[in-house]
Amino acid sequence: MSAPKKIAQRSLLITSAALLTVSGIAPSAFAAPRPSGTPTAAPPAHMSQVGGARLGVPGTQVNLAAGVPVLPGDLSARSWIVTDAESGDVLASHNAHWRLPPASTLKMLFADTVLPRFPRDQRHKVLPTDLAGIGAGSSMVGIKENETYTIRDLWLGVFLRSGNDAVHVLSAINGGVPRTVRDMQAHADALQARDTHVVSPDGYDAPQQYSSAYDLTLFARSGLQKKDFREYCSTVRAKFPGATTSKGKGKGTRETFEIQNTNRLLSGDTDTAVYPGIAGVKNGNTTNAGATFTGVAERGGKVLLVTVMNPEKHEHDEVYKETARLFDWGFKAAGKVQPVGTLVPPLDATPSARPSGAPSAEVTGAPQGTARAGSEPVKGATAPGGSGGGAGTALGVAAGLLVLLAGAAFLVNRRWPLPDLLRRRTRP
Numbered sequence: 001m002s003a004p005k006k007i008a009q010r011s012l013l014i015t016s017a018a019l020l021t022v023s024g025i026a027p028s029a030f031a032a033p034r035p036s037g038t039p040t041a042a043p044p045a046h047m048s049q050v051g052g053a054r055l056g057v058p059g060t061q062v063n064l065a066a067g068v069p070v071l072p073g074d075l076s077a078r079s080w081i082v083t084d085a086e087s088g089d090v091l092a093s094h095n096a097h098w099r100l101p102p103a104s105t106l107k108m109l110f111a112d113t114v115l116p117r118f119p120r121d122q123r124h125k126v127l128p129t130d131l132a133g134i135g136a137g138s139s140m141v142g143i144k145e146n147e148t149y150t151i152r153d154l155w156l157g158v159f160l161r162s163g164n165d166a167v168h169v170l171s172a173i174n175g176g177v178p179r180t181v182r183d184m185q186a187h188a189d190a191l192q193a194r195d196t197h198v199v200s201p202d203g204y205d206a207p208q209q210y211s212s213a214y215d216l217t218l219f220a221r222s223g224l225q226k227k228d229f230r231e232y233c234s235t236v237r238a239k240f241p242g243a244t245t246s247k248g249k250g251k252g253t254r255e256t257f258e259i260q261n262t263n264r265l266l267s268g269d270t271d272t273a274v275y276p277g278i279a280g281v282k283n284g285n286t287t288n289a290g291a292t293f294t295g296v297a298e299r300g301g302k303v304l305l306v307t308v309m310n311p312e313k314h315e316h317d318e319v320y321k322e323t324a325r326l327f328d329w330g331f332k333a334a335g336k337v338q339p340v341g342t343l344v345p346p347l348d349a350t351p352s353a354r355p356s357g358a359p360s361a362e363v364t365g366a367p368q369g370t371a372r373a374g375s376e377p378v379k380g381a382t383a384p385g386g387s388g389g390g391a392g393t394a395l396g397v398a399a400g401l402l403v404l405l406a407g408a409a410f411l412v413n414r415r416w417p418l419p420d421l422l423r424r425r426t427r428p
Contacts, residue, residue: 043079047097048194051214052341055096062092063338072325076313078290080322081213082330085221085296085303088343091330093213096341099195100309102211103284104139104162105219105292106203109196109211111158111232112223113187114174120152120228130172131165135204138164141259144243153241159232160261162284167202177201191218192344205288213307218343220281220294220305233280236261264320265295272317275324281305283319291319297327304330 042058049056062071071092079095090096125148134140141163143149149169157166171180180201188196195212203209223229242255261267263283265275277297284292290310297304306326311318 043095043098047095047099048212048214050097050192050194051090051344055090055093055214055341058095058098060092060094061090061096061340063340065336065338068337069329069332071329072322074313075311075322075325076318077308077311077322079213079307079309080326081217081305081307082326082333083217083221083305083343084334084339085224085305088221088345089339090341090343091304091333091337091339092326093340096214097195097212098309099197099210099212100292101205101209101286101289102196102203102216102309103205103286103289103292104203105216105282105284105294105307106198106201106209106211107158107162107167107284108216108219108223108282108294109184109188109193109198110167110170110180110201110203111155111229112219112226113184114170114180115155115223115226115229118151118170118173120150120155122151123148124151124154124169124173126169127172130169132168133177134164134168135200135202138202138204139262140165141240142242142257143169147241147244149241155228155232156235156238156259157240159280159282160235160238160259162262162282164202164204171201188215188219190348191215191222191346193218203284203286203289205286213309214343216292216294216307216309217305220296220307221343222346224281224296230280233282234266236267263293263295264317265297265324269317269320272320275327285319293319293323295323295327299331302331302334304334306330 045058047056047058054061060071062068064070075094077094079098079100081093081096082091083089084091126143126145128145131143131145139162141157141161143154143157143163143165151170151173154166154170157163158170168177171177174180174183177200181198184198184201185196188198193211193215195210196215197208197210199206199209223233237258237260239256240259242257244252244254246252263278263280264272265278266280268274275295275297277299279296279298281294281296292307292309294305294307297306304327306323308319308323308326311322315321
């Protein structure tokens, strides 16, 4: 798409938003009703039209034209979406608003809601009540009662091992699971994630709990504006505190053990390669949800987000393989394919909004919406407390992943690309 066409398209979006504001029509008026009951066996004939009318139409939505690559033909996921993380353009989708169980990808909303509230060096001694109510068969990082952990420890447990025990402890610090669920729902509503109904903070299967590929992408895009979120979701492996061992009458010693990210595009697997340019975000897997995943990656200065929900093909690591194929398509199609929709801004977006940890125009001296001359991302540092050998974090994201929203307009001209991670990280 030419620069004038892009400007015209964004101007139309801004004008539409302004008209909605003036007319007093709430954005929720265009959303499908709040989810109820259980997910349908097939996508509903009419789904939410948040982000564009075509996103509410069942089936695959893409504008194929001369020069646009054909979508992969071996996709089995019930729902998926490919978006430009900076502009918010939806490049292609398949049942984007189908309300499905999210599994642990819902932890992105949990983190985006709770993470900013507590400093990373705050310490908490775990009480038995903190670990009450964790679902049977939950993924756990191995938190022990009566042991003390930092907030950073707990978030590493959430992102790397998808630890429901870490989620429950953080929820206890936040005032309890019921309050955290209410906070998450309120935040989802503020992000215009109209397909999402929160019942548990960890994504564990629960009646009437689901989200959509569109909403999960909104959560990832919002979370990635936060520096700590970017660090945690891109950490490959780190040391985690174990139990305190007693040695006679002397002071006990605290052991540590290594935890590794279960995002296989980030850490690799026996038949799944680390994806070039990957930098998070979150995976999940439960009985009802199947496998779910949202990932972010950069190539050639373009940052894409891909969400895949519940592949019907039950091959090993299938959700990652389908995600990788959609990333490959997206990077080839970017700049050639006309979008079929857009990621909407949060309701409370303000003209001064910018990512956490990002340089402001006032500090850098650069005009707002432009990149600072000579600025470069941090390339592949090791996480504090983590092991070395290129196995720490993709901290190009910590240098600033992307600019999201400012007022009714998308300020997307400034770019902070992710590093080429493939050259800097060895296979585990």
